[in-house]
Amino acid sequence: MTDTSPPSEHPRPRLGVFKFASCDGCQLTLLDCEDELLSIADELEIAHFLEASSEVAPGPYDLALVEGSVSTPEHVERIRRIRTESRHLVTIGACATAGGVQALRNYSDAMEYVRAVYARPDYIETLATSTPISAHVPVDFELRGCPIDRTQLLEVITAFLAGRKPGIPNHSVCFSCKQRGNVCVLVAHGTPCLGPVTHAGCGALCPTYGRGCYGCYGPAGTTNLPALIPVLRHDGMSDEDIARSLHTFNVTAFSAVEEADLP
Secondary structure (H helix, E strand, O other): OOOOOOOOOOOOOEEEEEEOEOOOHHHHHHHOOOHHHHHHHHHOEEEEEOOOOOOOOOOOEEEEEEEOEEOOHHHHHHHHHHHHHEEEEEEEOHHHHHOOHHHHHHHOOHHHHHHHHOOOHHHOOOOOOOEOHHHOOOOOEEEOOOOOOHHHHHHHHHHHHHOOOOOOOOOEHHHHHHHHOOOOHHHHHOOOOOHHHEEOOOOOHHHHOOOOOOOOOOEOOOOOHHHHHHHHHHOOOOHHHHHHHHHOOOOOOOOHHHHOOOO
16 A cells, blocks of 8 residues: 555544545435444544534545546646655545546546537636546546445554455456346346446446346456347347446456447
């Protein structure tokens, strides 16, 4: 784990939660912890969390949780400042770990969108691309999902408080389906599903209800995307459909799309 600053002198570890370009869903997952959040508050000082309180304290922070992608020049400066003030920095959610849905603009002209949406585009400062936090500063751990899973989030916070590595499994959604006793929607029903190449964490929510996995947790630790693509084609997906599905939530993470010669 990268340690860029000395521990704070405060009696309890200090937590900072920060937002960049995102929908706030991953921060809301922390608030949704409810009773567990009260226990966390007993163990650490929540020094900066605008989603929960307008009262904030300056750094340093023992642990920083960062939601959202870097999409503006101001974001670049701010994430560098947060990194220097944080002993450990963890990115949470698809936006922070892989650019998010807004990174779909990476394949187009971002300024064309700005001109189409805003009456005064000259007032808008934006970058041509939306990129993950790790493209700009060192990151100690990435917690994936759109949104993240509350149990995994609590595990990450607890692990860093205890000074150990988070115990987050790196297997695919298929493993979770087998744990739940699900019938494979891909094999049994011919339903296009990204479960074989997608990181577990959602509890196989979509396949449990008869729908194919959408890939919102990004690629699993080991994937064989070139082997899955012919199956998806057989189930009626075009190469354009496959590329679009892989890009939706985790644009920068599924780099194997290019390796598989998809458009």
